[in-house]
Structures are given as structure tokens and as C-alpha cells.
Amino acid sequence: MTRYRHRAGELLVHADDCAALGPELARFGYHPAGAAGTLRRFTGTRPVPEVLAALREPHRAGPNHLFGADRIIWGDLRPRPTDKDLTPVPAGDIRHWAGVIDTGIVLREGRPHEFLGGRVRYDPEDTVRVVRGEDGNPAGSAGHGTFVAGVVLKQVGPAVGVRMKGVVDEQSGDTEDLAVANALDDLREEGITLINMSFSGETFEDTPPKAIEAALQRLSPDTVVVASAGNRGMRQRVYPAGIRPAPTVPGQVDDEHALVLPVGSADSSLTPRVADFSNFGPWIAAYADGVDVVGPYFHAGYPGQPPQEVPKFNGYAVWSGTSFSAAVVTGRIAAVMATGKSARDAAGEVLGAAGRITVFDVNGSSEVPHVQGN
Missing domain, CATH: 3.40.50.200 (Peptidase S8/S53 domain)
Known part of the structure; x- marks a missing residue:
């Protein structure tokens, strides 16, 4: 099991690397599926860790990582009630x-x-x-x-x-x-x-x-x-x-x-x-x-x-x-x-x-x- 979390079936590749890496990714069933800035999204069905392990240059592609507020919602660090409150500050001329x-x-x-x-x-x-x-x-x-x-x-x-x-x-x-x-x-x-x-x-x-x-x-x-x-x-x-x-x-x-x-x-x-x-x-x-x-x-x-x-x-x-x-x-x-x-x-x-x-x-x-x- 991988330690990192990621969006299943998605890889990110820099636009400059697509020509070289695209054919190799295609052999694993991954194909272009949109862009964001300088990056291109490739999607497929094979597990991302498996594909990265098989690539000749794995660092030229990367997972679409998932991030979160770990332990903050469901774990040890939950919000708790308090008898304290805060005095609202009216908005001024916000600059x-x-x-x-x-x-x-x-x-x-x-x-x-x-x-x-x-x-x-x-x-x-x-x-x-x-x-x-x-x-x-x-x-x-x-x-x-x-x-x-x-x-x-x-x-x-x-x-x-x-x-x-x-x-x-x-x-x-x-x-x-x-x-x-x-x-x-x-x-x-x-x-x-x-x-x-x-x-x-x-x-x-x-x-x-x-x-x-x-x-x-x-x-x-x-x-x-x-x-x-x-x-x-x-x-x-x-x-x-x-x-x-x-x-x-x-x-x-x-x-x-x-x-x-x-x-x-x-x-x-x-x-x-x-x-x-x-x-x-x-x-x-x-x-x-x-x-x-x-x-x-x-x-x-x-x-x-x-x-x-x-x-x-x-x-x-x-x-x-x-x-x-x-x-x-x-x-x-x-x-x-x-x-x-x-x-x-x-x-x-x-x-x-x-x-x-x-x-x-x-x-x-x-x-x-x-x-x-x-």
C-alpha cells in the first residue's frame, strides 16, 4: 500500500514531457484528458503506483495527490465547545x-x-x-x-x-x-x-x-x-x-x-x-x-x-x-x-x-x- 494518497487513474505530466512520455503512458492505457497551466492530465484504469513503478523515468509523471486536514475532523483533534466567544469587528475600508x-x-x-x-x-x-x-x-x-x-x-x-x-x-x-x-x-x-x-x-x-x-x-x-x-x-x-x-x-x-x-x-x-x-x-x-x-x-x-x-x-x-x-x-x-x-x-x-x-x-x-x- 502506498503512503501517499492520490486520485485513482490520474497522472500529471508537464507539457514539455508529453511528446516523449505520451507513447509510453499509452502502452499502460493512459491518455490525455485535459490540461491545467503547464500540466497535462492523463487518465487510465491501471493503478497509479503500478504505472509509476514501470515507467523508465517515473519522475516525469506524478500522481494527482490528495491532501487533507489530517486528524483534525475525525481523529484526535476535534473541535470542542467553549464558553468563550469573540467580538465581531465591523469591516472598514478593506485595502x-x-x-x-x-x-x-x-x-x-x-x-x-x-x-x-x-x-x-x-x-x-x-x-x-x-x-x-x-x-x-x-x-x-x-x-x-x-x-x-x-x-x-x-x-x-x-x-x-x-x-x-x-x-x-x-x-x-x-x-x-x-x-x-x-x-x-x-x-x-x-x-x-x-x-x-x-x-x-x-x-x-x-x-x-x-x-x-x-x-x-x-x-x-x-x-x-x-x-x-x-x-x-x-x-x-x-x-x-x-x-x-x-x-x-x-x-x-x-x-x-x-x-x-x-x-x-x-x-x-x-x-x-x-x-x-x-x-x-x-x-x-x-x-x-x-x-x-x-x-x-x-x-x-x-x-x-x-x-x-x-x-x-x-x-x-x-x-x-x-x-x-x-x-x-x-x-x-x-x-x-x-x-x-x-x-x-x-x-x-x-x-x-x-x-x-x-x-x-x-x-x-x-x-x-x-x-x-x-
Whole structure:
């Protein structure tokens, strides 16, 4: 069984490689079936891992990888009710937009959550329906995008808004390589230079996902992409967070392409430390508060609970995960951008002014930026 997850019967090939690789793929029953940017989609019936293992040059083709918010919906890191809430901030003259690629926005009576109010922008396809279980409670990941957007907006004033791109499936919590790439292209065309991606996954032979990597290369060099490092408590690099070297490594900053910041979770309940669930390692650029984060979640009284359980869901929840650590960093960068700085300069200021968290690894200890959230 492969460790990476992918769309069955689909391979991605760069347009420049199609002439050479197409005939070989045809022998395995794979044929062109559409394009996205510089990539071509090939479809067939034989299992993708089997085809890749048989290709003479397997790295010239790649799976259409699937990414998700691991452990966040059905696993150990579930949203929990809280007696805390947040005071909505009315929208001002919004001059800066942070892009969020996620599940989309949940609407109730045609409106987003009151905390988001007029500070979130979306198209009809960026809204999400709530998948309900037999008990009537949410059975999927629909609330994830609203929560992430809310955590971003907690960090900023009324001049910053969130531009939501809904690509993560509300039931499975999955999103594919190509869908993320298309969302990145859309945000680029809208002139958005700060983007949050709170999902992750492993890839074929630990290589960057082809479509997302190509879309990142199309972004302007002053763009910053903040990505969650994953919730499996492991050292292994995951994607899309791991596509580029961490900017804290001397000599590895790439000024010709967008900057990707992989963010892990810190537990600040006592002395700040890496959260037990957070991925870690030298590839991570920063850690941010990610344990029991308060954010908007559906509406008061939903999800339903047994009468004896308190507190009740009050329209907000506490949730843990690197998804929300990434949102904290995105929000902090957006707040600095509102003072007139570029996304890249704002990211440098946020990480430079952050405290430090000690990370212990097989090679000893290191000090990594620790960004605190509101």
C-alpha cells in the first residue's frame, strides 16, 4: 500500500514531457484528458503506483495527490465547545486581502458567521454545504474554512479581509493537487500576495506535488504562502508546506519565487514547546500557537449535545492543529501588511520580532521563531 494518497487513474505530466512520455503512458492505457497551466492530465484504469513503478523515468509523471486536514475532523483533534466567544469587528475600508484556500465558507440564512461578517469575500462556488450525520450533527469538514478564516481575522484590524477559495471537499476533507493549483492561479490573477493553505499530505517518493509546485512558480516573488506542517507528530517533510526550504536557513531564501513558510504548532499552556501532535524538523520555518485556539464555528446550539454536557456550542469552538497555527501567522503578516509593507517584508518582520521556541531533534536543539496569536 502506498503512503501517499492520490486520485485513482490520474497522472500529471508537464507539457514539455508529453511528446516523449505520451507513447509510453499509452502502452499502460493512459491518455490525455485535459490540461491545467503547464500540466497535462492523463487518465487510465491501471493503478497509479503500478504505472509509476514501470515507467523508465517515473519522475516525469506524478500522481494527482490528495491532501487533507489530517486528524483534525475525525481523529484526535476535534473541535470542542467553549464558553468563550469573540467580538465581531465591523469591516472598514478593506485595502488588503489574505487569500485562504480551504473548504469554503458556511452560510446560514445566506450570510457567513457573524464574526466574519463583511470581512470575507467569496464566490458562490466558495461556499460549502454542511454534511450531516444520522444525529444531525456535522459529519465532515465544512466548518474548517470558517474557523481558519476567523483565526486569520482575529489577528488583524478592520482594514484586512479574507478572500476564500473553497476547494477542500466538505465531506472527506480532501483536496487535489490540481484544484489547489487552480486556486493559486485565481488568487494570483486577483493580485493577492498573502495566501494561507491549512492542509498537508505525503507524496510519491517525497517529491513536490507537480501542479502546486508549478502554480507556486507562477506567483510573483513578493508573494508569501503560509502552509500548515501537519498533525502527525513526525519529522518527515509534508507538502505543500515543504515545497521550498525554510527561510530561516542562511543562504536558502529564493528571491525569484514566492516564499513558502511551513508552520508547526506550539503549546503555550506552560513554557512554550512544540505541541505533541505537530510535525517538526529543520524544514519548518516557525511555530505558532495551535492548542485550544478559539474561533467561529457554526451557530449557537449547533452541533447538538446531550442535555448534561456543558459548555454548549455557542457559535464558537476551541480547536487544535497546525491549520490554525498557519492561520495565526497569516493573520500576523496581514496585520503588518496593513501598515503599507509588502507580504515578504511583513513576513520578515513578524518572524524577526517573534519569540523563540526550543526544538529538540536528533541533531540536538535549535531556536525557531514562535509566533503568538490573539
